[in-house]
Amino acid sequence: MEKQIYLIGGSKGGVGKSLVTMALVDHLLEQGESVLLVESDTSNPDVWKAYKDAVDAHLLNLDEADGWIELVNLCDNAPKSVAVVNTAARNNRGVSAYGQTLNSTLAELKRKLVTLWVINRQRDSLELLKEYMAAIPNAEVHVVRNGYFGEEKKFELYNGSNVRKTVEDQGGKSVTFPDLADRVSDDIYSKRLSIARASKELPLGNRAELSRWKGAVAKVLSEIIV
Ligand SMILES: Nc1ncnc2c1ncn2[C@@H]1O[C@H](COP(=O)(O)OP(=O)(O)OP(=O)(O)O)[C@@H](O)[C@H]1O
Numbered sequence: 425m426e427k428q429i430y431l432i433g434g435s436k437g438g439v440g441k442s443l444v445t446m447a448l449v450d451h452l453l454e455q456g457e458s459v460l461l462v463e464s465d466t467s468n469p470d471v472w473k474a475y476k477d478a479v480d481a482h483l484l485n486l487d488e489a490d491g492w493i494e495l496v497n498l499c500d501n502a503p504k505s506v507a508v509v510n511t512a513a514r515n516n517r518g519v520s521a522y523g524q525t526l527n528s529t530l531a532e533l534k535r536k537l538v539t540l541w542v543i544n545r546q547r548d549s550l551e552l553l554k555e556y557m558a559a560i561p562n563a564e565v566h567v568v569r570n571g572y573f574g575e576e577k578k579f580e581l582y583n584g585s586n587v588r589k590t591v592e593d594q595g596g597k598s599v600t601f602p603d604l605a606d607r608v609s610d611d612i613y614s615k616r617l618s619i620a621r622a623s624k625e626l627p628l629g630n631r632a633e634l635s636r637w638k639g640a641v642a643k644v645l646s647e648i649i650v
C-alpha cells in the first residue's frame with residue numbers, strides 16, 4: 425500500500441502543531457504502521473524528544489534546501505514507513521522556497537503529500553494557508569481547527585471563509601481536534617512523554633482523561649487517514 429507523507433503545518437507558533445503531530449504518530453503506531461518522524465523544529469524539538477526512542481526520528485532544518493533534500497532521501501529509503509513531518513512556526517518561507525523539491529519527487533517516491541493545517545481562531549492562520557496552497561499546489565490539504573481555542577462554531581472566520589471553500593472543493597476535510605485537559609497536556613510536555621508512555625505512566629485519573637481524548641482523536645483522524 426502507498427505510504428503517505430503527512431506534513432503538520434500551520435506556520436503560526438503555538439497553534440497545536442506538535443500535539444497534533446504526536447496524536448497522529450500515536451494513532452499510526454496503534455494501526456500497526458511503522459513511522460518515520462521528521463522534526464523540523466530544531467530550536468524546540470518537542471516531538472522528537474518525546475518519540476526518539478519509539479520511532480525512527482530525525483531532526484531536519486526545513487528552512488534550508490539541505491533539509492528538503494534529506495527529507496526526500498529519508499522517505500525514499502524507508503518505503504514501508506509512513507512519514508510524519510512536524511513543522512516549526514518559522515518554516516513558512518522554507519516551504520515556499522523549497523517545497524517544490526519535495527513536490528517534484530512525489531510521483532517517483534510513490535507517496536502522496538497530505539497536509540494537516542492546524543489553525544486557531546485568528547486570521548493569520550488562514551492567510552498562511554493560502555500561501556502554502558499556492559506554494560505546493562498538489563498537496564492534499566485538511567484543516568484542523570484546534571478545539572483548545574474553542575468549540576467548532578467559534579472558528580467563525582475559517583468556517584465562513586473562501587479558503588475553507590477551496591479546501592473542501594479540493595476534497596479536503598475540516599475537522600475539529602479535541603481539547604485535552606491542561607494538567608494532562610502539561611504532564612506530557614513537561615515530562616517529554618510520548619502519548620503511549622503517558623498512557624502507561626500517568627496517575628489513573630490523568631490516564632482516564634487521556635484515554636477519553638485519544639478516543640475522540642481517533643474518530644477525527646479516521647476521517648482523514650485512510
Ligand atoms: N488540543 C489541545 N489540548 C490541550 N492542550 C493543547 C491543545 N493544543 C495545544 N495545546 C497546548 O498549547 C501549547 C502549544 O501547543 P503545541 O506545542 O502543540 O503548538 P505548536 O504549534 O507546536 O507550537 P510551536 O509553533 O511553538 O511549535 C502546548 O502547551 C499544549 O499543551
Ligand SMILES: [Mg+2]
Nearest residue numbers: 441442465470
Ligand atoms: Mg511545535
